[in-house]
Amino acid sequence: xxxxxxxxxxxxxxxxxxxxxxxxxxxxxxxxxxxxxxxxxxxxxxxxxxxxxxxxxxxxxxxxxxxxxxxxxxxxxxxxxxxxxxxxxxxxxx
Numbered sequence: 751x752x753x754x755x756x757x758x759x760x761x762x763x764x765x766x767x768x769x770x771x772x773x774x775x776x777x778x779x780x781x782x783x784x785x786x787x788x789x790x791x792x793x794x795x796x797x798x799x800x801x802x803x804x805x806x807x808x809x810x811x812x813x814x815x816x817x818x819x820x821x822x823x824x825x826x827x828x829x830x831x832x833x834x835x836x837x838x839x840x841x842x843x844x
Contacts, residue, residue: 753777769827772820779813782806 755774762770786806790799821828 753781769820769823772816772823775816776813776820779809779816782809783813 755777759767759770759774783806786802786809790802790806793799793802821831
């Protein structure tokens with residue numbers, strides 16, 4: 751399943767444009783990761799599987815790059831990610 755990335759970025763408020771671009775990039779990378787990993791799971795061709803998983807790994811790096819930009823631009827996102835991590839740690843320890 752591929753996401754429908756917003757196509758009307760020109761309508762986004764200028765103050766939020768970089769964050770929206772970073773998020774759209776993250777969506778595209780997550781779609782690519784899912785697609786390559788799903789195709790790798792389907793094939794019996796060892797070489798093709800290796801190539802697909804290697805490309806998926808590279809997409810994870812790209813995802814991290816977009817996330818790094820987003821976290822520089824969006825302090826609220828930093829706070830919410832931290833709160834989410836803490837909630838999961840609490841669940842894990844209980």
